[in-house]
Every structure is written in C-alpha cells, then in structure tokens.
Amino acid sequence: MAGGDDINGEVLRKRDRVKRAFRRLKNAIKNKLRKKRQKDPPGDDETETVGSEVEAVVSEEETQRREERLEEDRKRAEEILQRLQEREELERKEEALEEERREREKKERLESLERLEKARAKRELEENERAEAEAKAKVEAAAEAERVKAKLSVTEKEKEAQELERVAAEKAEQERVAAEKAAAEKAEKAELERVASEKAAAENAEQEKIAAEKAEQEKIAAVKAEQERIAAEKAAAEKAEQERIAAEKAEQERIAAEKAEQERIVAEKAEQERIAAEKAEQERIAAEKAEQEKIAAAAEKAEQERIAALPQNTVDVAVIGGGVSGLTAARSLKKKNPKLNIQILEKAATLGGRVNSDVTSTGFTLDRGFAVFIDSYPESKKLLNIPKLKLQPFQPGAFVVTSEGWKDGKALGGDSGPIKISRVADPLRRPMDLFSAVLSPVGTFVDKVRVIPLLYHVFKSSVDEIFDEAETSTLVALKERWGFSDQFICQFFAPFLQGIYLADLNDQSSRMFHFIFKCFSEGSACLPEGGMKAVPKQLEADLSNFISGMDIATGCSVSGFEAVEDAYLVKALKPDGSKFNVKADKVILATEASAAYEIMDADEPARPPQRSVGCIYYSLSTQPPVKDPILVLNGEKEKGTLVKPINNLCFPSVVSSSYAPPGKHLCSVTILGPTMDLFRKDDGAIDEEKLDAAVRSHLVKWFPEVGGEISNRWETLKVYDVMNAQPAQFGGKYSANFNGGRKAKELLGVELPENVVVCGDHQSSATLNGALESAVNAAKALL
Numbered sequence: 001m002a003g004g005d006d007i008n009g010e011v012l013r014k015r016d017r018v019k020r021a022f023r024r025l026k027n028a029i030k031n032k033l034r035k036k037r038q039k040d041p042p043g044d045d046e047t048e049t050v051g052s053e054v055e056a057v058v059s060e061e062e063t064q065r066r067e068e069r070l071e072e073d074r075k076r077a078e079e080i081l082q083r084l085q086e087r088e089e090l091e092r093k094e095e096a097l098e099e100e101r102r103e104r105e106k107k108e109r110l111e112s113l114e115r116l117e118k119a120r121a122k123r124e125l126e127e128n129e130r131a132e133a134e135a136k137a138k139v140e141a142a143a144e145a146e147r148v149k150a151k152l153s154v155t156e157k158e159k160e161a162q163e164l165e166r167v168a169a170e171k172a173e174q175e176r177v178a179a180e181k182a183a184a185e186k187a188e189k190a191e192l193e194r195v196a197s198e199k200a201a202a203e204n205a206e207q208e209k210i211a212a213e214k215a216e217q218e219k220i221a222a223v224k225a226e227q228e229r230i231a232a233e234k235a236a237a238e239k240a241e242q243e244r245i246a247a248e249k250a251e252q253e254r255i256a257a258e259k260a261e262q263e264r265i266v267a268e269k270a271e272q273e274r275i276a277a278e279k280a281e282q283e284r285i286a287a288e289k290a291e292q293e294k295i296a297a298a299a300e301k302a303e304q305e306r307i308a309a310l311p312q313n314t315v316d317v318a319v320i321g322g323g324v325s326g327l328t329a330a331r332s333l334k335k336k337n338p339k340l341n342i343q344i345l346e347k348a349a350t351l352g353g354r355v356n357s358d359v360t361s362t363g364f365t366l367d368r369g370f371a372v373f374i375d376s377y378p379e380s381k382k383l384l385n386i387p388k389l390k391l392q393p394f395q396p397g398a399f400v401v402t403s404e405g406w407k408d409g410k411a412l413g414g415d416s417g418p419i420k421i422s423r424v425a426d427p428l429r430r431p432m433d434l435f436s437a438v439l440s441p442v443g444t445f446v447d448k449v450r451v452i453p454l455l456y457h458v459f460k461s462s463v464d465e466i467f468d469e470a471e472t473s474t475l476v477a478l479k480e481r482w483g484f485s486d487q488f489i490c491q492f493f494a495p496f497l498q499g500i501y502l503a504d505l506n507d508q509s510s511r512m513f514h515f516i517f518k519c520f521s522e523g524s525a526c527l528p529e530g531g532m533k534a535v536p537k538q539l540e541a542d543l544s545n546f547i548s549g550m551d552i553a554t555g556c557s558v559s560g561f562e563a564v565e566d567a568y569l570v571k572a573l574k575p576d577g578s579k580f581n582v583k584a585d586k587v588i589l590a591t592e593a594s595a596a597y598e599i600m601d602a603d604e605p606a607r608p609p610q611r612s613v614g615c616i617y618y619s620l621s622t623q624p625p626v627k628d629p630i631l632v633l634n635g636e637k638e639k640g641t642l643v644k645p646i647n648n649l650c651f652p653s654v655v656s657s658s659y660a661p662p663g664k665h666l667c668s669v670t671i672l673g674p675t676m677d678l679f680r681k682d683d684g685a686i687d688e689e690k691l692d693a694a695v696r697s698h699l700v701k702w703f704p705e706v707g708g709e710i711s712n713r714w715e716t717l718k719v720y721d722v723m724n725a726q727p728a729q730f731g732g733k734y735s736a737n738f739n740g741g742r743k744a745k746e747l748l749g750v751e752l753p754e755n756v757v758v759c760g761d762h763q764s765s766a767t768l769n770g771a772l773e774s775a776v777n778a779a780k781a782l783l
C-alpha cells in the first residue's frame with residue numbers, strides 16, 4: 001500500500017508541477033505582451049509631426065506650387081494617417097487575435113487540466129475500486145480459509161482439507177499476492193503509463209508550450225518583423241519624406257536661388273534697361289540736340305551759303321586766270337576803258353601761270369622749266385616794256401655736242417665716237433663766227449649754204465605770210481623744202497626745236513618753225529633779270545598802276561559761272577574752301593584749254609594733247625665748262641635715253657648773273673617729257689635721284705675735264721616736272737595760228753555765251769607771244 005501512496009504522491013506532485021509550469025508560462029506570455037505594448041505604443045502624433053514638418057517647409061512665397069505641394073502634403077499626410085490607422089487596426093486585430101489565442105490556450109489548458117483531473121479522479125476511483133476489490137477478495141479469501149479450517153478440524157479429511165485449505169489459502173495468498181503484485185504491477189504500470197502519459201502530456205504540453213512559445217516568438221518575431229517592417233517602412237517613408245522634404249527644400253532653395261537669380265537677372269535687366277533707357281534718352285536728347293544743332297548748322301550753312309552766294313564783288317569784267325594772257329587781257333581792257341571794274345581770279349598763289357620762277361633761299365633764280373624771252377616777239381614788243389625787263393641775250397647759234405661719225409650728211413653707224421662740242425653759228429648776226437661756222441663738223445657744207453635761203457625766207461616774210469603758208473611738219477619742211485641733211489637735222493634742228501616745242505619734229509608745225517626761226521634770227525633769246533617771272537611781274541605792276549577798279553584775287557579757283565539776270569555769277573573757292581563769288585557783266589576765260597573746258601562744263605571735242613618737259617638745276621661753285629652765254633644742244637644721234645637724257649643745257653648765270661648768287665653759277669638741264677617718263681615711279685612721280693645720277697653721268701661725258709666737279713661738287717637744287725607745259729598745235733583740229741586767226745568767242749569748238757570770251761596760248765600759238773596776242777584779241781572782242 002505504501003508503494004501505491006508513493007505513486008499517487010508522485011503523480012500529484014507531477015500534476016502540481018505541470019500546473020505551476022502552465023501558470024509560469026501564462027504569466028510569461030502576459031508579461032511579454034504587456035512589455036511589448038509598453039514598448040511600442042501606438043503613435044498618434046505622427047501625423048501631426050509629419051503634418052507640421054510638411055507645413056514647416058511650405059514656403060509662403062510659393063503660391064500655386066505651394067498649394068499644389070500642400071495638396072500633395074495633405075494627401076501624403078492622409079496616406080500616412082491612413083497607414084497609421086491601418087497599422088493601429090492591424091495591431092488591434094493582432095491584440096484581439098492574441099487575446100483570442102490566449103483565451104483559446106487558456107481554455108485548452110483548462111480542458112487539458114480537466115482531462116487530467118478526470119483521468120486522476122478516474123484513476124483514483126479505479127484505485128479505490130481495486131482496493132475495495134482487493135479488500136473484498138481478502139475478506140472472501142479469509143472467509144474461505146476459515147471455512148476450510150473449520151472443515152479440516154473436523155476430519156482427517158478435515159486435516160487434509162485443512163492442508164488443502166492451507167495450501168489453497170497459501171495458494172490463494174500466493175494468488176492474492178500474485179494478484180496484488182500483478183495489480184500493483186498493473187497499477188504501477190498504469191501509473192507508469194499515466195506518469196508516462198502525463199510526462200508525455202507534460203512533454204507534449206511542454207513541447208506544445210515550446211511550440212507555442214516558438215510560435216509566439218515567431219509571431220512576436222513576425223509582429224516584430226512587421227513592426228520593423230512598419231518601422232522600416234515608416235523610417236523609409238520618413239526618410240523618403242525627409243528626403244522629399246530635403247529635396248523639396250533643396251528644390252525650393254534651388255527655386256529660391258533660381259528665383260533670386262531670376263530676380264537678380266530681372267533686376268539687372270531692369271537696371272540695364274533703365275541704363276539703356278537712360279542712355280537712349282540721353283542719346284535721344286543728344287540726337288535731338290544734334291538734330292537741332294544740325295538744323296541750326298544747316299540753317300547757318302544755308303545762311304552762309306546764301307550770303308556766300310551773294311557776290312562778294314560786282315564788277316564789269318571777271319578775268320578767270322592770272323597767267324600772262326589773263327593779266328594782259330585785264331590790262332588791255334583797262335587801258336581801253338580805265339573806268340571798268342575788273343576782277344582777276346587766279347587759282348595759284350601767284351600770278352604768271354606757266355611763265356614763272358622761284359627764288360631759292362640761297363639766291364638762285366630758277367625758272368619753272370627752262371624758258372627764254374625772245375625779244376623779237378611782235379606782241380611782246382608792243383605790250384611790254386622790254387628795257388625794263390633788263391634782258392640778257394644768249395649768243396646766237398648754239399654749241400652742239402656730237403659723238404658719232406657722219407659722212408656726207410649720213411650717219412656712219414657703229415660705236416659712238418669721241419665727244420665733240422662745236423659751235424653752230426649765225427654768221428649773219430655774228431660775222432666773226434663765219435669761219436668757225438663753215439668749219440664746224442655740225443652739218444655739211446651744203447647744210448651751211450642752205451641755211452641762207454631759209455634765213456632769207458623768214459627775213460622777207462611777215463608773220464602773217466608765214467602763217468598763211470601751207471602747213472607741213474617741221475621735219476618735212478627741213479628736209480624737203482630746205483634740203484637739210486639728216487646730220488644737220490639730227491645734230492642741230494632736232495635738239496633746238498624740240499627744246500622749244502617739246503615735241504618731235506614730226507609733231508611740229510612748219511609755220512611755227514618759220515615763225516620761231518624768224519624771231520630767233522631777227523632777235524635774241526634772252527633771260528630777264530630776275531628770271532622769266534619778270535614778265536608777269538611787269539604786267540602785274542602795270543595793273544597796279546590803275547588806282548581803282550582792279551582787283552586781283554589769288555588762290556581762288558573758279559568752278560564755273562552761271563547767268564544771273566543780265567550778268568554772270570562767277571563761282572570760286574578760296575584755299576580755305578570758302579566761297580568767293582563775283583557778279584560780272586562780262587567774263588574772260590584766260591586759263592589753259594583743259595581748265596577752260598572744265599569751267600564751261602563742256603565736252604572736249606578737240607582738246608589738244610599736252611606736251612611736258614623736265615628741268616634739273618645744279619649749283620656750282622667753280623667756273624662752268626661753257627664760258628659763253630650760249631645754248632648747248634645734244635647733237636648725239638641717240639638721245640632721250642636713260643644714259644643720254646639731256647636735250648639741251650645752259651648756264652643761266654653766265655647769261656644773266658642775276659640767276660645765281662655771287663661766286664656761284666647755275667646750270668639748267670632740260671629733259672624732254674618722253675625721257676622724263678623713263679624716270680617715273682609707279683606712283684607717277686619722278687625718281688629724282690635716278691634722274692640726277694643719269695644727268696650727271698651724261699654731263700661728265702660731255703665735260704670730262706670737270707667730271708669730278710660735276711660728280712662730286714655740283715649741288716642739285718631742284719627738279720621740275722612740268723606737265724601740261726604746252727598744248728600740241730600740229731596735226732590736230734586746232735593748230736597754231738596767229739594774229740586773231742581764231743575767234744575769241746569760241747573755245748576750240750565750243751561756242752561761248754554772250755559777253756564771254758577766251759584767251760590763252762591755245763587760242764593762238766603755244767608761246768608767250770601767242771598768249772599775249774590772244775589776250776589782246778579777247779579784250780578787243782569783249783568791248
């Protein structure tokens with residue numbers, strides 16, 4: 001029995017242990033749940049926080065975008081709120097599930113406990129029943145034993161019966177013990193089974209508990225994971241939100257910066273616009289001012305022009321051009337009618353035109369191109385006070401430089417021979433030269449004889465008769481009419497006449513040849529004291545004798561004239577560009593032909609070609625190589641080349657000492673226009689150094705005895721390059737003529753308006769005489 005109590009006690013202890021274990025498990029679960037709730041309380045203020053943060057970053061300045069953002073924030077906040085509510089709901093559901101689970105577990109445990117209690121009660125009951133059965137069996141066995149004993153005592157049989165009874169009792173006892181033992185074993189087995197079952201149940205329960213705990217843990221882990229997920233989600237959402245806010249903030253900052261930049265740009269632009277507007281305004285004001293000034297200036301200019309257009313001088317006659325023809329025309333008019341008011345308008349700074357000279361600072365007089373005054377010019381003799389010019393004559397004839405051999409008037413050819421300088425004499429005027437003239441190597445003896453009929457012809461013929469003759473070229477006249485040899489023409493006539501007419505003998509008129517030969521034969525080539533400018537100076541001085549009514553304006557270039565009322569307004573410009581207008585009843589055009597065409601704004605149907613010439617002056621401190629006042633001609637066959645550029649030369653200071661200061665001499669070298677052109681540079685100017693070198697080299701060949709002087713000591717004073725020196729007057733429509741042969745009312749094919757006449761060498765002959773003559777005719781025509 002004691003063993004059975006132990007078993008029962010053990011079962012009860014085990015049951016208590018199981019109960020305690022369940023209680024601990026239950027409490028542990030409760031604690032865990034409570035702690036979890038304390039640890040993760042539901043976050044009610046999240047929405048507010050997010051909302052406030054959202055609100056905090058909202059910029060007041062963003063209007064539309066801000067509203068949009070607010071709307072987005074609001075939606076986002078709602079989403080978050082909804083998510084939180086969902087999470088709360090989820091948690092509530094989880095709690096309910098948890099509660100339900102707990103209830104279910106509790107119920108299961110209670111049921112389990114009830115089952116265990118019932119099993120225990122059943123087992124107790126069975127134990128009791130078994131104990132009662134055992135006790136009953138014992139009582140019955142005792143009663144049987146008593147009955148057997150009672151029977152044995154009666155008889156042997158009874159003894160035997162007793163023995164049997166004892167054996168039976170013993171057997172029964174053994175059986176009882178065995179039964180008890182079996183029962184005990186059975187009970188023990190049952191107890192063991194129960195214990196085992198309890199153990200198994202406990203283990204099962206423990207495993208279930210562990211499983212439940214594990215499940216709980218898993219659930220907790222799941223919840224935790226879910227919470228973590230939610231937290232992560234929340235963190236991610238928060239992070240995303242923060243990032244979004246940060247991005248938004250950055251965006252806002254960017255926008256703000258952009259806005260600030262835009263504002264700055266706008267402000268800058270506005271400033272620029274303001275400056276530009278200011279500038280434009282200033283420019284407008286300036287332009288307005290400029291316009292006003294322009295208007296004022298234009299008005300002033302118009303006024304000036306109006307005033308300028310008014311004639312500065314109102315005269316009877318305006319003479320355009322202050323060369324010898326213009327001066328002579330004015331003087332002729334004044335002599336005929338001293339009451340006339342005359343205005344001379346001259347383009348250049350000085351009067352005289354092509355007859356002019358410069359005086360150097362060292363006292364040399366340089367005519368602007370070699371020129372001579374021929375004292376036998378008929379018009380000069382009439383118009384000028386010849387003695388007053390203090391003319392100094394050249395010796396008649398010339399020195400001629402030759403270098404080639406000739407035979408019977410024909411060139412021998414071959415190389416140049418030795419240089420010879422020979423005199424070509426005029427034995428009629430210098431009988432002492434007869435002998436040398438005959439012996440001179442220049443020309444043949446026949447040539448010297450043939451000069452006599454030529455001289456006779458020009459002596460006996462008047463100028464009119466000469467100009468009435470049939471006109472040929474000079475070359476034709478020399479060769480065919482007078483029969484001169486090539487040698488004589490080449491050595492004498494060519495350089496002599498080309499020096500006067502600046503053109504080939506082919507391009508010179510036979511009339512002009514006869515005329516000039518007559519003048520040279522009857523008179524002398526002279527140099528006035530003080531140079532050729534003495535001629536216009538005398539004319540100018542004559543004009544100044546007229547006390548009134550004679551105005552001379554130099555530096556006034558006439559551009560044209562127009563008829564105004566019954567007069568002409570002659571328009572001129574002063575050197576400073578200001579206008580100088582003259583109202584004149586009558587006009588004399590006394591310019592070169594080209595200028596006259598321009599002033600008349602006329603076509604130039606017969607504008608004559610112009611001849612040009614060059615001249616280079618040297619100063620020398622020693623005696624000149626030619627001591628006579630004579631012209632030196634280049635009689636070489638080849639002339640007018642780069643190495644033989646000289647056409648003729650003279651020493652003016654030997655003719656007239658006034659041309660050079662004391663102790664000095666002046667050498668004048670003439671180079672014809674075509675030869676000058678050989679020394680022209682690309683810009684048209686003369687390469688003076690090159691020309692000078694060539695001339696000096698040529699001079700050294702002519703005068704080798706003073707070659708060193710020429711090369712080293714002669715000083716170059718000036719080079720004159722005279723374009724438009726003379727109009728060509730042969731071969732064209734308007735050849736040279738004489739004594740009013742050409743009307744002063746017509747400018748080489750251009751009819752002139754009423755009260756306008758023209759004069760100048762182009763109207764007569766291209767000489768000083770022609771210019772004077774044309775002036776007289778023009779004056780006559782005007783009055």
Ligand SMILES: Cc1cc2nc3c(=O)[nH]c(=O)nc-3n(C[C@H](O)[C@H](O)[C@H](O)COP(=O)(O)OP(=O)(O)OC[C@H]3O[C@@H](n4cnc5c(N)ncnc54)[C@H](O)[C@@H]3O)c2cc1C
Nearest residue numbers: 321323324325347353354369371372558595760761767768
């Ligand atoms: C280098 C040289 C050597 C000469 N040698 C000799 C010689 O030895 N013997 C001889 O007889 N002749 C010689 N002559 C020729 C002689 O000098 C001229 O035939 C003569 O001077 C012509 O005079 P002119 O009045 O007709 O013309 P110019 O003397 O030319 O006078 C014309 C004037 O008009 C002016 N003029 C032009 N245009 C205007 C304008 N728009 N408005 C106002 N004024 C204007 C000019 O400035 C000039 O002063 C030589 C000429 C030159 C150039």
